[in-house]
Amino acid sequence: MNTAEQKKGTVIAAYRSYTLIEDSENNFFKCQQRKSIGQVVCGDIVTWQVEDEHSGVITSINERHSILQRPDINGKLRIIASNIDQVFIVVAHKPELNEGLIDRYLVAAENSHLKPVILLNKIDLLDKQELDAFKKRLKLYQDIGYKVIYTSAKQEHGLDSLIQVLNDNNNIFVGQSGVGKSSLINTILKDSNARIGEISDATGKGKHTTTTAYLYPLKQNQGHIIDSPGVREFGLVKLSEQDVADGFIEFRDYTGYCKFRNCAHKNEPGCSLLKAVKEHKISPQRWESYQRIITSINDENH
Ligand SMILES: Nc1nc2c(ncn2[C@@H]2O[C@H](COP(=O)(O)OP(=O)(O)OP(=O)(O)O)[C@@H](O)[C@H]2O)c(=O)[nH]1
Ligand SMILES: [Mg+2]
Ligand SMILES: [Zn+2]
Structure with missing residues (x-):
């Protein structure tokens, strides 16, 4: 095998000690990675330099679409x-x-x-x-x-x-x-x-x-x-209150219509979200859940 060869494939699993990659012909490789390319994760498309039949060194990660x-x-x-x-x-x-x-x-x-x-x-x-x-x-x-x-x-x-x-x-x-x-x-x-x-x-x-x-x-x-490994809880960090509101898809019909552009949807007059909650267009359970997440991201982010 030509050791200067570059190959491309999908990361099957990124373990602590090596990364398992599969190429398009269903061959498996255990690779190390160049530190400079950042953390390689499951699902990444990567290029690696072949060392032998079963191993190599990852040299780049394709742009991730999500x-x-x-x-x-x-x-x-x-x-x-x-x-x-x-x-x-x-x-x-x-x-x-x-x-x-x-x-x-x-x-x-x-x-x-x-x-x-x-x-x-x-x-x-x-x-x-x-x-x-x-x-x-x-x-x-x-x-x-x-x-x-x-x-x-x-x-x-x-x-x-x-x-x-x-x-x-x-x-x-x-x-x-x-x-x-x-x-x-x-x-x-x-x-x-x-x-x-x-x-x-x-x-x-x-x-x-x-x-x-x-x-x-x-x-x-x-x-x-x-x-993926199971979780006990799922923390949300680096999200703004707006991001959280956007994550409640049924709020989207109402969020652009508050009287104040920077409305925090807490007790502002003319809040279209609060109005929708009052009129039962948004479920009280989801509204409470939203409030809880807002409180927790404010704790987590500070
Ligand atoms: N009765 C029943 N038991 C199930 C079913 N699916 C999974 N189990 C059992 O539930 C237990 C946990 O299943 P796993 O598939 O390991 O659960 P997991 O979500 O992968 O768990 P983690 O890997 O820890 O996140 C095992 O004992 C399974 O046999 C099901 O549909 N019915
Ligand atoms: Mg499992
Ligand atoms: Zn509002």
Whole structure:
């Protein structure tokens, strides 16, 4: 092999000690990177200089058309993955469904111009009454224009409609730990994807907590799914109050019409957003959620 050769490919996973890359012929490379190019992340398209059959040094990152980021435990913004089109916010009855977390993901996705989809998994564990109760809760999101999908990874329910939405898109699954993100991906890709076996069994007890974002190509089409590690909460930093308001898509009909151009939508006279809340055009639950996020970003940013 010509060692001066440059190759191009997709970052499958960026581990601490190396980056796993796949080229267009489905060959895998374990690469190091030049420090000067910045952090390489899952989903990046990169160029690397070939060292031998299985390794090389990443020399550049193609311009990213999108990123999803969140703060790490020190509050520093980290990119989770790049070049994504759709974010699947995966929820379940256990860990308990939390609309506040959904709303935070929605704000992050909208501000990164990614299309969010909400997915309730583990419906096999719900009786009809319980499922109806969840459908009622999630109808709020359908009413404002989001797609909501119901699945069971275990009983392979709802997967056809999920696959239709996934196909030909670059997708990421996000959500709390244990909602079934990896299980869904395993089930969807089980016939074709030998790499599923690489998901490590961290505890040896059949638990497979995902620790690093990992990209899986979809069968017979151009898209892929990125599995991401579960979160307990999703912090939003570097967003302004305006960004947060923009992340509540049903507010958009009202935000340009307040009497004062710099209206903070708190108690200003002539606030068109407050009027819409009063007239029940905006759900009180989403309005409270918005207020909570505004309070928290002001705490997080200062
Ligand atoms: N009954 C049932 N159990 C499920 C379903 N999907 C996942 N599980 C179980 O839920 C547990 C967690 O599933 P994972 O797929 O590891 O969840 P995850 O979201 O990837 O979790 P992290 O990687 O920690 O973020 C496992 O024990 C799965 O077997 C489902 O549809 N029905
Ligand atoms: Mg997982
Ligand atoms: Zn206002």
